Amino acid sequence: MSQRLLIRLQTSGRHTWLAPGASAATAGLPTAQALARAQQVIVLVPATEVVLLEAPAVSRNRAQLMKAVPYALEDQLAQPVEELHFALAARVDGPTVGVAAVARRRLKSWLEELAAAGVHPDVLFPESLALPLGHLLIESGNAQLRLGPWRAAAMEPDLLAEWLEFADDGNLPEIEVFDTRFQPPQALPLAPRAYHERQGDALVLLARGLDTELPLNLLQGEYAPRHRSAPAARWWRLAALAGAGVLLLAFAQLLLERQVLAGESARLEAAMRNVLVQSFPEMEKVAGDPPALMKSALARLGGGESSGGLLRTLGQIAPVLGSTTRLTTRGMEFRNGVLELAVTAPDVPTLDSLRERLATLPGLKVELTAANPGQNGVDGRMRLSGATP
Numbered sequence: 535m536s537q538r539l540l541i542r543l544q545t546s547g548r549h550t551w552l553a554p555g556a557s558a559a560t561a562g563l564p565t566a567q568a569l570a571r572a573q574q575v576i577v578l579v580p581a582t583e584v585v586l587l588e589a590p591a592v593s594r595n596r597a598q599l600m601k602a603v604p605y606a607l608e609d610q611l612a613q614p615v616e617e618l619h620f621a622l623a624a625r626v627d628g629p630t631v632g633v634a635a636v637a638r639r640r641l642k643s644w645l646e647e648l649a650a651a652g653v654h655p656d657v658l659f660p661e662s663l664a665l666p667l668g669h670l671l672i673e674s675g676n677a678q679l680r681l682g683p684w685r686a687a688a689m690e691p692d693l694l695a696e697w698l699e700f701a702d703d704g705n706l707p708e709i710e711v712f713d714t715r716f717q718p719p720q721a722l723p724l725a726p727r728a729y730h731e732r733q734g735d736a737l738v739l740l741a742r743g744l745d746t747e748l749p750l751n752l753l754q755g756e757y758a759p760r761h762r763s764a765p766a767a768r769w770w771r772l773a774a775l776a777g778a779g780v781l782l783l784a785f786a787q788l789l790l791e792r793q794v795l796a797g798e799s800a801r802l803e804a805a806m807r808n809v810l811v812q813s814f815p816e817m818e819k820v821a822g823d824p825p826a827l828m829k830s831a832l833a834r835l836g837g838g839e840s841s842g843g844l845l846r847t848l849g850q851i852a853p854v855l856g857s858t859t860r861l862t863t864r865g866m867e868f869r870n871g872v873l874e875l876a877v878t879a880p881d882v883p884t885l886d887s888l889r890e891r892l893a894t895l896p897g898l899k900v901e902l903t904a905a906n907p908g909q910n911g912v913d914g915r916m917r918l919s920g921a922t923p
Contacts, residue, residue, distance in 0.1 A: 591629055632750060
């Protein structure tokens with residue numbers, strides 16, 4: 535069942551409203567409880583206050599079309615277009631577009647009257663568009679006829695016969711009459727398809743002609759309803775605030791992690807510098823990146839082709855020391871580019887032979903600094919230093 539609440543405004547001030555599912559209208563404007571239960575509030579406004587027209591559909595863009603329509607219809611209107619509010623049909627399918635024009639002053643007065651009663655409509659709809667094509671609605675003091683999709687006529691019932699006789703040019707649709715008055719059927723110059731007398735409630739009849747999708751809403755542009763979207767907008771704002779809060783927390787977490795990582799990096803750098811200074815005391819006052827300084831110190835320690843570095847020296851003498859089992863290496867000490875080598879040989883000639891073999895290595899200068907008898911032979915010491923190959 536539709537949850538539409540219908541309100542019919544009348545120029546006489548005798549407004550009526552129809553609750554969803556109700557079979558009869560209620561006089562006046564709806565209560566706050568009825569409004570709260572409705573999913574949609576539709577207000578039917580007098581046909582005599584709204585002009586229905588068709589304009590060329592010069593554009594499929596509604597914004598551009600809205601700007602062009604008032605001036606395209608200017609010659610058909612009695613009032614200046616600046617004093618009128620224009621509403622376009624919900625759909626623009628063909629070469630023309632349906633248009634409804636109403637005085638801004640009148641539209642504003644309707645909305646103010648409704649707002650004073652706590653009514654905020656979703657749709658403002660010309661009641662003539664609620665009539666099916668060819669339907670004539672007769673009431674006390676008012677008669678209206680739907681002639682086409684965007685054509686309607688409204689007049690006093692006393693003038694109806696004269697108007698139909700004048701308008702009968704062969705293009706009038708076949709008419710079906712709904713007479714709400716409690717009196718005999720009215721004489722008409724045209725034989726109607728059907729005449730329904732004593733219908734009683736006009737709003738109930740109009741409600742039957744409202745489709746699920748209404749062809750037009752007068753509340754467009756600056757008058758577009760916003761009250762229904764307010765709760766959703768509020769939730770969207772809350773969601774946006776929550777999203778911003780999450781982003782802020784994420785950013786704060788990133789800053790905190792950055793500070794923690796920076797502290798950890800500083801601690802590791804200090805530890806690396808301590809290791810560097812312990813390994814190479816001469817680097818204590820040298821500024822720079824500890825890993826780079828360590829790499830440089832190790833490079834100097836390893837030596838190049840023309841240096842007397844420890845690794846280079848060991849690489850040269852290792853094959854000589856490993857070529858015989860008669861020698862025992864007791865120890866070595868490297869300082870300032872000089873390697874002190876302590877070995878034990880069975881006799882002095884063997885020790886001297888080792889010195890001579892080492893001296894033949896390119897880039898080394900070898901000096902026998904000690905040869906003392908020991909328990910297992912002769913304990914010797916040799917000093918090896920870099921020399922030009």
